[in-house]
Amino acid sequence: MVSDEDFVRIKEYVYRFVDFNAEDLAQFRGMLTKRYVPKGRFLLEAGQVCSHVAFINKGHFRSFSMVQDEEITYNFFFDGNFITDYPSLLSRQPSTETHQALEDAELLLLEYSEMQRGYNSSHMWERFGRLIAEFIIIGIAQRNRSLLFMSPEERYLDLMKTRPKVIANIPQQYIAAYLGIQPESLSRIRKRLAESKKL
Amino acid sequence: MVSDEDFVRIKEYVYRFVDFNAEDLAQFRGMLTKRYVPKGRFLLEAGQVCSHVAFINKGHFRSFSMVQDEEITYNFFFDGNFITDYPSLLSRQPSTETHQALEDAELLLLEYSEMQRGYNSSHMWERFGRLIAEFIIIGIAQRNRSLLFMSPEERYLDLMKTRPKVIANIPQQYIAAYLGIQPESLSRIRKRLAESKKL
DNA sequence: CGTACCATTGATCAGGTTCAATGCTCGTGG
DNA sequence: CCACGAGCATTGAACCTGATCAATGGTACG
Numbered sequence: 001m002v003s004d005e006d007f008v009r010i011k012e013y014v015y016r017f018v019d020f021n022a023e024d025l026a027q028f029r030g031m032l033t034k035r036y037v038p039k040g041r042f043l044l045e046a047g048q049v050c051s052h053v054a055f056i057n058k059g060h061f062r063s064f065s066m067v068q069d070e071e072i073t074y075n076f077f078f079d080g081n082f083i084t085d086y087p088s089l090l091s092r093q094p095s096t097e098t099h100q101a102l103e104d105a106e107l108l109l110l111e112y113s114e115m116q117r118g119y120n121s122s123h124m125w126e127r128f129g130r131l132i133a134e135f136i137i138i139g140i141a142q143r144n145r146s147l148l149f150m151s152p153e154e155r156y157l158d159l160m161k162t163r164p165k166v167i168a169n170i171p172q173q174y175i176a177a178y179l180g181i182q183p184e185s186l187s188r189i190r191k192r193l194a195e196s197k198k199l
Numbered sequence: 200m201v202s203d204e205d206f207v208r209i210k211e212y213v214y215r216f217v218d219f220n221a222e223d224l225a226q227f228r229g230m231l232t233k234r235y236v237p238k239g240r241f242l243l244e245a246g247q248v249c250s251h252v253a254f255i256n257k258g259h260f261r262s263f264s265m266v267q268d269e270e271i272t273y274n275f276f277f278d279g280n281f282i283t284d285y286p287s288l289l290s291r292q293p294s295t296e297t298h299q300a301l302e303d304a305e306l307l308l309l310e311y312s313e314m315q316r317g318y319n320s321s322h323m324w325e326r327f328g329r330l331i332a333e334f335i336i337i338g339i340a341q342r343n344r345s346l347l348f349m350s351p352e353e354r355y356l357d358l359m360k361t362r363p364k365v366i367a368n369i370p371q372q373y374i375a376a377y378l379g380i381q382p383e384s385l386s387r388i389r390k391r392l393a394e395s396k397k398l
Numbered sequence: 399c400g401t402a403c404c405a406t407t408g409a410t411c412a413g414g415t416t417c418a419a420t421g422c423t424c425g426t427g428g
Numbered sequence: 429c430c431a432c433g434a435g436c437a438t439t440g441a442a443c444c445t446g447a448t449c450a451a452t453g454g455t456a457c458g
Contacts, residue, residue, distance in 0.1 A: 067348045074347065087337045096344075119329075123322040126329055130318075133332035138286045140339045145295075147346040148273065148379050149266045152446075172405065180347050185446055187406055351414080371437065384414050386438055 002032050002108060009080055010055045010108055017131040024124050031114040037101040043083070044099040050088035051112040056081055059105025060165075062174055063097045073177035076166050083107075086136060102170070152181045153189050201231050201307060208279055209254045209307055216330040223323050230313040236300040242282070243298040249287035250311040255280055258304025259364075261373055262296045272376035275365050282306075285335060301369070351380045352388050 007029055014020060020028065035054070037043050044050055046066065061077040063085070074097055077083040088095035089112060118125040146155050156179055160167050166175060176186035206228055213219060219227065234253070236242050243249055245265065260276040262284070273296055276282040287294035288311060317324040345354050355378055359366050365374060375385040 065344075065348070072348060074344075086333070087340050090333045090337060119326065123325055126322055126325040127318065130325055130329035130332055133329055133336060134285070134289045136336055137332060137339065138289060140336065140343060141286050144339060144343050144346065145264075145273075147343065149264070149271060182447060183405075184407085184448080188446085191406080381415060382437075383416085383439085387414085390438085 001030060002034055006034060006057060006106075006108065007032075009057060013055070013080070013082075014128065017135070018124055018128040020124055020128075024122055027118065027121070028125075031110055031118070032108040035107045035109050037105045037107065039101055039104050042098055042100050043105075043107065044085060044095060044097070046096055046098045047094050049092055050085040050095045053082050053084040053089065053110045053112075053115065054107040055110070056083055057106045057108060059101055059103040060169060061099050061101055061105065062170070063099050064174075064177070065097045071177075073174040075178065076163075076170055076174075078165055078169075082132075086133075147180060152179055152185065153192070155179045156186070156189055157193075200229060201233055205233060205256060205305075205307065206231075208256060212254070212279070212281075213327065216334070217323055217327040219323055219327075223321055226317065226320070227324075230309055230317070231307040234306045234308050236304045236306065238300055238303050241297055241299050242304075242306065243284060243294060243296070245295055245297045246293050248291055249284040249294045252281055252283040252288065252309045252311075252314065253306040254309070255282055256305040256307060258300055258302040259368060260298050260300055260304065261369070262298050263373075263376070264296045270376075272373040274377065275362075275369055275373075277364055277368075281331075285332075346379060351378055351384065352391070354378050355385065355388055356392075 010032070011025070011029075014025075014028065032055075035043075037059070039059075043054060043061065044052075056077060056079045058079055060079065061083055062073050063075045063077070063083075064071045064073045066072075077099075083099060085095045085097055085099070087093070088097075115129070119129055146158060150158065156175075159175070159179070166178075172186055173183045176183040179186065181189075209231070210224070210228075213224075213227065231254075234242075236258070238258075242253060242260065243251075255276060255278045257278055259278060260282055261272050262274045262276070262282075263270045263272045265271075276298075282298060284294045284296055284298070286292070287296075314328070318328055345357060349357065355374075358374070358378070365377075371385055372382045375382040378385065380388075
């Protein structure tokens with residue numbers, strides 16, 4: 001059983017979506033296990049089937065895939081949010097991405113089998129699952145649109161506005177990959193922006 | 200009440216996800232209304248809140264957004280599948296996209312309010328909602344990866360492999376926008392591919 | 399202090415964009 | 429039935445942005 005202190009943030013998160021009763025909440029808490037991942041180490045590795053959802057209590061992560069022998073950073077995850085590979089989790093296929101801690105991290109793990117148990121045991125659980133999935137759709141769809149409709153420079157400006165934490169905490173090479181460009185290009189975009197600001 | 204003939208495909212679709220009992224199924228059927236959309240006309244227009252999910256019995260659609268005074272085609276939808284703007288439907292915000300029939304189309308509409316009624320009335324409904332949302336996540340995530348990791352040419356080849364219906368049925372200008380490029384560029388990519396095939 | 403890693407800058411290259419012109423096809427009206 | 433026009437696909441030429449390769453600069457850590 002995770003400590004009160006460790007449970008407080010995830011509990012708050014859950015209540016943003018659904019009104020668990022005492023029983024559901026206790027069951028939920030009982031399913032969680034605490035996990036530490038030191039800086040640079042992996043929570044999930046490409047090739048494994050992702051069989052968990054993890055809530056980040058401390059630290060932040062990046063996900064990346066190997067594409068033609070190159071690491072390409074795909075996304076970032078911060079404390080107070082869940083991290084998982086949804087496609088792998090749901091389809092039970094090996095993941096194509098690796099989740100790496102960018103700082104020493106503390107997580108609460110929820111196993112896939114336990115989630116299924118929850119879904120079978122109560123309507124409210126099922127609703128939680130639905131609302132989370134819907135929440136994720138909105139986020140991914142947003143990303144999709146930005147890749148399709150915006151230039152790299154616009155994406156960078158948008159990132160500054162909507163996820164300043166990324167700019168502040170993540171090395172530039174990773175941000176570049178996230179934006180779909182090379183580090184050199186990001187460097188030049190930043191230079192351009194700095195110059196046009198001066199005028 | 201929609202006819203047996205109109206109901207058969209959607210029923211099959213639903214059973215791919217969930218085991219509705221007779222009561223759930225009857226309730227589901229009772230919530231559907233039939234709708235015709237002639238070629239070129241809109242099922243949903245940008246600016247409206249999307250308040251329905253529609254199952255396509257006949258015809259196909261494209262979704263597009265206006266970006267800087269330009270229509271940009273975002274996706275295609277074929278018969279035997281649902282069409283909706285998930286982000287608008289879920290967040291109750293005005294849609295940024297328009298859904299246009301590319302052929303005379305027949306649909307079954309399910310209203311948002313009815314869906315909510317379903318979710319409240321049974322666990323199985325809620326599960327259906329969750330599974331559909333999860334299914335959609337896998338699809339969007341795929342698109343996301345292709346935009347981030349692949350070149351336009353690779354995306355086109357991938358599209359031919361995974362969605363040949365699109366290549367066969369959709370005007371090239373729309374396909375180009377879907378791939379994130381200009382029609383001229385798609386034309387040249389096709390030429391390149393045809394030439395390299397000849398050798 | 400030195401090394402390793404990351405960000406920056408420069409030079410060149412390649413592919414997609416833009417603008418303009420031509421070709422092609424299909425549907426409509428004379 | 430043919431002729432015309434509209435809309436889409438193709439092609440050409442010039443351009444522009446991001447990619448690539450190579451070199452330099454900066455900084456943190458052993």
